[in-house]
Amino acid sequence: MTTADPDTPPPAHGLFSPKGELIASIVAGVLLLAGFVAAQSFGRETTLGLIGTGAVWASLGIGMIFGVKAAWEALRDLSIDIDVLMVVGAALSAVIGHPAEGALLMFLFTLSGALEELAMMRTQREIESLHKMMPTEALLKRGDAIEPIDPTLLQTGDVIRIRPGDLVAADARITLGRSAVDQSTLTGESLPREVGEGDEIFAGTVNLGDALDAQVIRPAAESGLQKILKLVTEAREQREPAQRMIDRLSGPYAKAVMSLAAIVMLVWWLVFGEPFASAALTAITFLVVLSPCALIIATPTCTLSTIGRGARAGVLFKGGQAVERLSRAGALCLDKTGMLTMGKPAVVAIESVGWSDADELLAVAAALEEDSTHPLARAIIDEAMRRGLSEPSVSDVRHEAGRGISGRWNDDTVRLGMFRYAQDAVPVCLRARVREIMDAAQERGQIGVVVARGGTESGEAAVVIISDPPRFGARALAPALARLGISPVRMLTGDSEKAAARVASELAIPEWHAELLPEQKVEHVRALKDRAHKESIGGVAFIGDGVNDAAALAAADVSIAMGTIGSDAALESADIVLLGEDLAAVPWAIRLARRSRAILRFNLALALAVIAGMGIWVLIGSRIKMDVPLWVGVIAHEGGTLFVVANSLRLLAARGFAPSTDRSASGEASAEPSELLTAPQPV
Missing domain, CATH: 3.40.1110.10 (Calcium-transporting ATPase, cytoplasmic domain N)
Structure with missing residues (x-):
């Protein structure tokens, strides 16, 4: 198949797996090349030439195995899709005496399909790598005895032993010991977190220091990690409006392309008087270049790559719409307690x-x-x-x-x-x-x-x-957002004016409002939305904790919850969830979303340009003796598709955010007022 479907994973093994399809396409390509060279070098009537012709037909047959299977699945559902178009094009090419062009079409079609499936599998692996963070064994402590147990059998109240290097089996609270845990696979933060008695640790994190005893506070099935996995799975299955429109139109479009190709063949043959074989070849080339493979694959590869890269950095996008909304954000509001400050006095x-x-x-x-x-x-x-x-x-x-x-x-x-x-x-x-x-x-x-x-x-x-000390990255947040063109950045808090002014001054927040009730925060968000829409500065983002700010989160164009890993409210109430404690993730997520939008727009523009440009060239070129060879149309079509996939995969290689350098500030608040910053005035 030429378009990978994220909802229908391919078989992992066998001939029709992506690897099997890739190997088969390579074999078909070798046969095609060898057969074409032999037929051209020794003549079609010689023994070697006949062997070469047979190799070309064998190449076509290998490609047809995959094409016919995919086309039959579509026809069985009474639909016509790209697979049907490609099989019809290759078959007609062979019938009119151009088996090499048909074999080339099926070779590149099969090759691109295999590469697309492998690319989609890579994005899936980025997302599903979270599953590997669950240990297969937990150490249950019963009195002085310790026994191995399946983590899924752990219940609230059980005490588990976590040895140095062990994965934490369930969300738990430490009852004995001090250590450091690596949360990078969940939060994207590379620095270990120091923990001791009374601190919560989360399933999937790694104990880097001494042995710990901890009491399970949530069963494995209800852990923060499992909720994250569920959220990411749901995000992966969502469709953006553009993708839903493309999916809805792809069937009628394929039928229209087939009808147009038939009309072109008849007009060129009966009206323009071209030989039937020449008219058919023009129609086949027209059919191939108008197939919307690149257009269909552009959005899902880009969206899944963004979701996968974000998940690896501890930024959970709830689908492509969340990515799109964040990319358009031009103003931002945020709470003080628990956002700009740690919320941990x-x-x-x-x-x-x-x-x-x-x-x-x-x-x-x-x-x-x-x-x-x-x-x-x-x-x-x-x-x-x-x-x-x-x-x-x-x-x-x-x-x-x-x-x-x-x-x-x-x-x-x-x-x-x-x-x-x-x-x-x-x-x-x-x-x-x-x-x-x-x-x-x-x-x-x-x-x-x-x-x-x-x-x-x-x-x-x-x-x-x-x-309540500043959160990691709080001091660098406002300047980073300003560099991204996010303005205004406004702090909304229910705290006193003196406390708000102090924090705003220390963190260089240009605008702030204090002593606000939850409903007043909503009013501020709505007023800023009206202003943003009138001035065309983009949408309004709100960053809250997902609990006290639920109404303000709902009022914003895009909501970001900076909740802990185990927070149900944070995971459920926002469009985007930041799992870590570092505010450096906020500008990083905005940059990733904007890069994703830019790549998606480029991919869609390229796909449309190739389809329109090649379609016009095929029709006009055939009338002015500048015919587009079928092999050129095939390469343009499949090459554009592969380029779109490769361009989207660049998102997986996006650099992560560096840990904030002001971490010392979060552990100990200064006892002296800042003399370097002038306190901004409330607006």
């Missing part, structure tokens, strides 16, 4: 105000926060764990929603929370200093949590400074 400093033992106060704070699910509580607990602190015994712990926590420790009342809540436990003489530290933290876009013990007359206090 971390303790960056402890300012003592009378409470001199920082480890002691941190341990007490962690003990008070033990049962809290607030993100700031998680930051305090994680910092205490990082320092290896053991939690002291606290009693009478009381949570007051939106205010703070109180409890008893060493017969003293301890309060933790915002200043207004904790001030009753802060000595009067220390309150001004605590207030000063809190204000300074807010000016820097950070959060201060007061921890105090004792009372208004005597006691100790401290301020735990917490920051």
